[in-house]
């Protein structure tokens with residue numbers, strides 16, 4: 203097993219060595235569930251899934267933990283603004299708990315459609331308040347905190363390497379002073395561990411604590427939950443690059459100050475942004491696309507997964523419908539090829555097929571070079587010296603990482619096709635409605651299918667779906 207990963211901490215590509223033989227402990231910052239995830243957020247989770255699958259394919263058992271931020275994430279990273287979930291609750295007239303539940307479910311629906319492996323541990327911030335309080339108590343006992351204006355702050359001047367991940371210079375640290383608004387802070391880069399005297403008098407989610415009734419800061423959540431499940435030294439921590447200067451910087455400060463052990467995490471891996479015409483896709487600008495919008499336009503979620511595979515995770519990726527159309531037609535022709543290949547029995551790869559196989563996995567193990575890996579896949583498909591059976595067995599193994607559900611494709615002579623599950627389910631619901639003589643419902647489903655780009659035809663052999 204030789205896996206290379208780019209480590210943001212060292213700014214170099216490093217040979218991956220796990221702390222424990224054969225096991226990887228990995229923590230990924232999860233979604234803040236106040237709105238739908240946009241396809242930029244989902245790009246980050248696809249990258250983390252590729253990493254998970256690559257490690258697993260290489261023989262590691264992956265202990266993957268992801269949190270759900272359902273409290274404490276403010277609209278501004280510098281402890282300014284409002285709690286995102288409370289704000290949304292006020293806007294919609296729903297309770298904070300309903301908002302969090304609804305968008306958590308929507309997030310997992312998206313992950314399911316994208317065939318993202320569910321992390322072994324998914325933990326909600328609101329279920330771990332006590333862990334956070336214990337961690338803050340430890341920081342307090344170690345002399346890293348102060349209370350000001352009713353809030354508990356982490357004092358960055360009590361450690362000597364604050365900002366090492368982002369390589370913040372003294373100038374960067376001073377920069378904060380000019381924009382900082384919280385006069386309770388001794389140093390503008392200090393950050394809140396626990397809010398009591400909040401500017402949000404009507405905050406719905408509050409808990410008792412030694413410092414008064416209140417709620418946690420965002421950064422302490424990840425430090426507390428990761429150490430709860432992975433201990434105070436683990437292998438990999440992931441997220442999007444926007445987490446580097448504040449969120450991950452503060453996580454490191456707290457976790458290392460609490461345990462006294464360094465480094466807390468061995469490899470920091472960050473995914474680059476998905477861009478739209480105006481730059482980074484972001485929820486705050488209101489201009490973002492969700493997976494359901496793509497699906498509503500007739501794309502399969504896996505078209506988007508394929509689109510993400512066509513760019514390296516550390517490069518920015520520009521989204522356009524034209525590029526998504528390319529990904530869609532590439533994925534569909536791959537599915538068609540697999541349906542053809544499935545007419546043959548899978549066969550053990552000979553020398554040539556094995557060499558494609560090895561090149562593919564070498565590319566993925568070289569800091570997840572998915573575009574190169576896809577190029578190897580297509581070269582193998584074109585190669586006449588590799589038999590269909592060999593191609594099939596190698597492709598299915600490649601798909602353990604690609605996650606394009608090639609194993610579910612039916613052989614062409616068994617009517618293999620590429621109809622999304624959601625569309626099939628609708629067609630089945632229509633058949634059931636017809637059987638129950640609910641013709642209004644059956645017609646409504648036919649219209650819905652048409653909107654989604656599918657025609658349903660009743661034939662003597664039963665209903666058949668076709669793309670419009």
Ligand code: AMP
Nearest residue numbers: 233234242243246441442475476482483
């Ligand atoms: P959030 O739900 O806002 O906490 O974000 C979830 C994840 O998406 C974080 O790891 C972010 O760094 C990441 N992220 C946010 N915007 C983008 C984007 N435009 N492209 C890729 N990842 C993003």
Ligand code: ZN
Nearest residue numbers: 231232424449
């Ligand atoms: Zn985090």
